[in-house]
Amino acid sequence: MMKNTLLAFALLLPALAVAAPQIGQPAPDFAVVDSHGAVRTLEEFAGQPLVLEWSNHDCPFVIKHYSSDNMQSLQRRYTEAEVAWLTVISSSPGTQGHVSAAEANQLTTTRSAAPTAVLLDEEGTMGRAYDAKVTPHMYLIDSNGTLVYMGGIDSIRSANAADIPKATPYLADAVDALLAGEPIPNSVTRPYGCSVKY
Amino acid sequence: MKLTGWRWRGVVGLWWGLLVAASAVAGVQHHPHIAVELVPEAVAVAPGESLTVALRLLPESGWHTYWRNPGDSGLETRIAWQLPEGVTVGPVVWPTPQRHPFGPLVNYGFEGETWLLSELQLPTTLKVGESLELAARAEWLVCEVECIPGEADFSLHLPIVAKTQWDTARREAWRAARAALPEAVAWPAQFAIEGRELVVQWQAEEVVAEHPEEAYFFPDADDLIDHAAPPQVVHRAGEWQLRYPLSSLFQRPPEAVTGVAVIAGRGYQLTALAGGEWQAAPPSDPPKQVLALWWILLLALAGGVLLNLMPCVFPVLSLKALSLAQGTAKARRERALHGLTYTLGVVASFALVAALLLALRAGGAAIGWGFQLQSPLFVGLLAMLLFALALSLSGVVAFGTQLMGLGDRLTSSGGYRGSFFTGVLATVVASPCTAPFMGTALGAAVLLPPGVAMLIFITLGLGMALPFLLLGLSPALARRLPRPGPWMETFKQAMAFPLYLTVVWLLWVLGRQSGVDALALVAVGLVLLALALWLWGRPPGRHPHWRNGSALLLLLLALATLYLPATLPPSGVSATGEKPHSSGYRPYRAETLAELRAAGETVLVNMTADWCITCLANERVALESEAVRSALAAQGVVYLKGDWTRRDAAITDYLASYGRNGVPLYVVYHPGQEGQMLPQILTPALVLSALQPTFSQPDL
Numbered sequence: 086m087m088k089n090t091l092l093a094f095a096l097l098l099p100a101l102a103v104a105a106p107q108i109g110q111p112a113p114d115f116a117v118v119d120s121h122g123a124v125r126t127l128e129e130f131a132g133q134p135l136v137l138e139w140s141n142h143d144c145p146f147v148i149k150h151y152s153s154d155n156m157q158s159l160q161r162r163y164t165e166a167e168v169a170w171l172t173v174i175s176s177s178p179g180t181q182g183h184v185s186a187a188e189a190n191q192l193t194t195t196r197s198a199a200p201t202a203v204l205l206d207e208e209g210t211m212g213r214a215y216d217a218k219v220t221p222h223m224y225l226i227d228s229n230g231t232l233v234y235m236g237g238i239d240s241i242r243s244a245n246a247a248d249i250p251k252a253t254p255y256l257a258d259a260v261d262a263l264l265a266g267e268p269i270p271n272s273v274t275r276p277y278g279c280s281v282k283y
Numbered sequence: 284m285k286l287t288g289w290r291w292r293g294v295v296g297l298w299w300g301l302l303v304a305a306s307a308v309a310g311v312q313h314h315p316h317i318a319v320e321l322v323p324e325a326v327a328v329a330p331g332e333s334l335t336v337a338l339r340l341l342p343e344s345g346w347h348t349y350w351r352n353p354g355d356s357g358l359e360t361r362i363a364w365q366l367p368e369g370v371t372v373g374p375v376v377w378p379t380p381q382r383h384p385f386g387p388l389v390n391y392g393f394e395g396e397t398w399l400l401s402e403l404q405l406p407t408t409l410k411v412g413e414s415l416e417l418a419a420r421a422e423w424l425v426c427e428v429e430c431i432p433g434e435a436d437f438s439l440h441l442p443i444v445a446k447t448q449w450d451t452a453r454r455e456a457w458r459a460a461r462a463a464l465p466e467a468v469a470w471p472a473q474f475a476i477e478g479r480e481l482v483v484q485w486q487a488e489e490v491v492a493e494h495p496e497e498a499y500f501f502p503d504a505d506d507l508i509d510h511a512a513p514p515q516v517v518h519r520a521g522e523w524q525l526r527y528p529l530s531s532l533f534q535r536p537p538e539a540v541t542g543v544a545v546i547a548g549r550g551y552q553l554t555a556l557a558g559g560e561w562q563a564a565p566p567s568d569p570p571k572q573v574l575a576l577w578w579i580l581l582l583a584l585a586g587g588v589l590l591n592l593m594p595c596v597f598p599v600l601s602l603k604a605l606s607l608a609q610g611t612a613k614a615r616r617e618r619a620l621h622g623l624t625y626t627l628g629v630v631a632s633f634a635l636v637a638a639l640l641l642a643l644r645a646g647g648a649a650i651g652w653g654f655q656l657q658s659p660l661f662v663g664l665l666a667m668l669l670f671a672l673a674l675s676l677s678g679v680v681a682f683g684t685q686l687m688g689l690g691d692r693l694t695s696s697g698g699y700r701g702s703f704f705t706g707v708l709a710t711v712v713a714s715p716c717t718a719p720f721m722g723t724a725l726g727a728a729v730l731l732p733p734g735v736a737m738l739i740f741i742t743l744g745l746g747m748a749l750p751f752l753l754l755g756l757s758p759a760l761a762r763r764l765p766r767p768g769p770w771m772e773t774f775k776q777a778m779a780f781p782l783y784l785t786v787v788w789l790l791w792v793l794g795r796q797s798g799v800d801a802l803a804l805v806a807v808g809l810v811l812l813a814l815a816l817w818l819w820g821r822p823p824g825r826h827p828h829w830r831n832g833s834a835l836l837l838l839l840l841a842l843a844t845l846y847l848p849a850t851l852p853p854s855g856v857s858a859t860g861e862k863p864h865s866s867g868y869r870p871y872r873a874e875t876l877a878e879l880r881a882a883g884e885t886v887l888v889n890m891t892a893d894w895c896i897t898c899l900a901n902e903r904v905a906l907e908s909e910a911v912r913s914a915l916a917a918q919g920v921v922y923l924k925g926d927w928t929r930r931d932a933a934i935t936d937y938l939a940s941y942g943r944n945g946v947p948l949y950v951v952y953h954p955g956q957e958g959q960m961l962p963q964i965l966t967p968a969l970v971l972s973a974l975q976p977t978f979s980q981p982d983l
Contacts, residue, residue: 105531106531107531143429144429144430145424145430145431145432146430180428181428181429213387216531218355218356218388219355219356235531236532242358243358243422243432244358244424244432245432273531273532273534274532275505275506275532277356277358278356279356279357279426279429279430280355280356280357280385280386280388280390280426281356281386281388282386282428283386283387283874
């Protein structure tokens with residue numbers, strides 16, 4: 086009996102192992118308060134594609150994509166196409182990019198940003214669950230809750246906005262392919278940017 | 284005054300123009316948090332020669348720039364050249380990088396003055412008397428916690444002369460810059476992708492390292508390894524093997540893995556080729572390889588022998604040994620057979636546990652030795668088993684004598700079966716007692732190929748069975764045991780008490796894992812078990828079925844009490860959760876450790892578990908002694924404690940990074956240095972001396 090117990094226990098173990106997010110697997114769950122005080126979960130976006138954007142408004146790589154209106158136009162383009170877009174801020178209090186709810190809303194206004202919501206992940210729980218490393222780090226989840234893209238916003242790793250038109254827009258390509266029902270060309274790419282300030 | 288748009292732009296343009304004009308002449312340019320300079324090795328060059336030019340980076344203290352593979356974030360420094368026709372330039376030659384942990388991320392880069400070298404080849408068509416015009420634009424990202432991108436334009440005008448004139452004023456600086464480069468070596472090196480891990484292995488017999496386990500490999504490719512995870516390092520006989528979890532960006536194995544190996548602060552540029560059956564001993568170096576394995580096997584054997592002295596094993600085995608001694612000279616052959624079957628029992632059990640452990644590791648589960656005791660159900664069952672054995676020794680019931688091979692059934696076949704199961708039993712009850720030697724042997728074992736790992740576990744079992752096997756095989760030895768007599772009954776009963784104590788200890792572990800309710804319930808279960816055994820031991824009377832049935836029912840009820848601890852979520856009361864402030868430690872988290880180290884704190888890490896006796900003893904004797912506590916306070920050392928009582932993947936990873944897969948593990952981090960591992964048995968003096976700052980190890 087002892088051996089059976091050991092065996093039974095042993096067989097249970099792999100199921101308990103913690104795993105990093107993987108393409109083709111269910112995206113990690115989250116429950117994070119947004120800048121309007123509502124708790125947002127993965128579940129509520131079931132049935133529609135969801136883009137996650139890790140952000141830190143003072144990071145030069147984020148500035149690159151906001152000063153050029155690249156990020157905002159992607160947000161507008163896809164939220165109009167019924168894609169949900171969550172901007173996630175995982176900077177812990179006292180670090181670069183950490184903002185209050187009011188500041189987050191003000192940033193949205195001043196930058197003319199158009200995300201579905203801005204999530205304030207102060208504890209970094211969601212960031213760690215997604216293994217978000219940099220800002221901007223982008224993820225795409227399909228309407229079944231499966232992670233289908235993770236990585237950079239585009240292919241040229243620089244803080245120079247002049248590079249944006251020359252780059253392959255990895256995230257936009259992924260969302261367009263998903264909306265068109267086609268396979269995603271590069272489902273994992275190298276993200277670039279500032280480290281997430283956990 | 285308000286500037287209109289075009290005027291504003293004009294002012295900026297003018298200012299920018301002045302800046303560029305100034306920079307083209309001046310050497311050092313100052314940018315936010317960093318100064319940069321383009322430094323040619325010669326002041327005048329000859330046609331057809333080569334010329335090395337350095338981009339000299341001088342970040343402020345605490346700020347860093349990035350290597351060609353920047354790690355989890357950041358951006359490598361880039362140089363774009365504008366060269367006259369015929370002049371060619373090679374790729375940037377980088378110094379040996381350093382690891383910069385930040386929270387859960389790790390970057391590769393450089394603090395302090397850094398020289399990035401570019402090798403220019405000049406054509407023979409250059410005309411002596413003219414001037415060589417070189418222009419370069421450098422782009423960098425300089426970070427402390429926050430990052431600032433920067434760029435600078437440089438131009439160099441070098442007279443073309445018949446014979447190159449070196450910049451003698453900077454000869455020393457150039458020497459230092461070249462000394463900081465990784466050495467190009469032709470070491471045999473291989474890599475393999477095993478499951479979700481990259482294994483890199485190289486041979487470097489000529490390299491001597493005081494701490495070979497601190498070796499590191501910086502891969503050139505940024506999508507290969509999880510940069511934040513420290514590698515598992517195995518070093519034996521001039522051969523290093525580093526195992527990293529794969530990056531989440533990893534897609535397909537490359538043809539070759541290139542990068543920089545760092546051993547004892549020196550960098551070596553390596554190319555590792557895809558390896559097939561690469562665990563095989565390399566033909567050039569068979570004796571050393573065998574020696575290293577023998578050393579591990581010897582440790583395993585010694586650890587196994589030590590297990591016999593553990594309080595949970597000794598009572599069971601001492602009785603078995605004495606029962607052997609009862610045999611007469613005629614029974615010599617039987618005695619040998621008993622020794623052998625017992626050995627078989629132990630070895631088979633060890634092999635079973637090893638197979639499970641290896642299968643699980645292959646499946647990617649984060650477990651280590653002692654993992655059985657992380658299950659409250661297993662701990663509860665073990666408590667019941669030991670309690671039943673103890674009751675049987677106390678004479679409550681004769682149950683268990685068969686298992687232990689006591690009595691006069693020595694010559695019957697049932698006796699041999701008894702010997703076999705004594706071996707199994709001994710292995711089961713030995714599992715809480717991780718002898719100090721086993722940590723090293725088993726830590727190495729799981730990193731080795733499965734066949735070798737199995738060999739080590741079997742050797743461990745052999746070590747455990749060894750005293751008994753010798754008794755069985757050597758009549759001379761057996762004769763030296765005390766003569767059997769009525770005193771044996773007294774001895775047997777006395778031996779019950781260490782077992783009772785072991786039960787108390789297991790209950791305590793269970794209580795810490797599942798809370799006081801579960802503990803009380805299992806204690807009731809023990810009483811039911813005692814009742815069942817007592818009934819069993821009564822004379823059958825008129826209705827033996829009634830008696831046996833009740834005993835069986837009680838036994839099942841006793842086992843049912845394990846339901847609660849098995850299903851209850853972790854209680855939250857743990858070795859680290861209790862009284863965090865009064866005891867002066869903080870719970871271990873990888874991020875906390877990285878932050879503290881980044882902040883230049885001295886940190887003491889203690890990885891422990893409630894079921895680990897060695898750990899608890901070390902805490903009582905050394906870590907929580909007045910001397911150590913006051914030294915920790917006086918020197919401002921941060922004491923982090925990790926609790927492995929229940930499974931914890933982060934701690935398993937940390938243990939693996941030091942080549943261990945069990946507790947205890949003690950590591951001291953001095954500011955700017957790699958962790959220094961302490962022995963598994965601590966004394967206050969040893970801890971105090973480890974806390975003294977040392978300056979021996981360079982930063983990686």
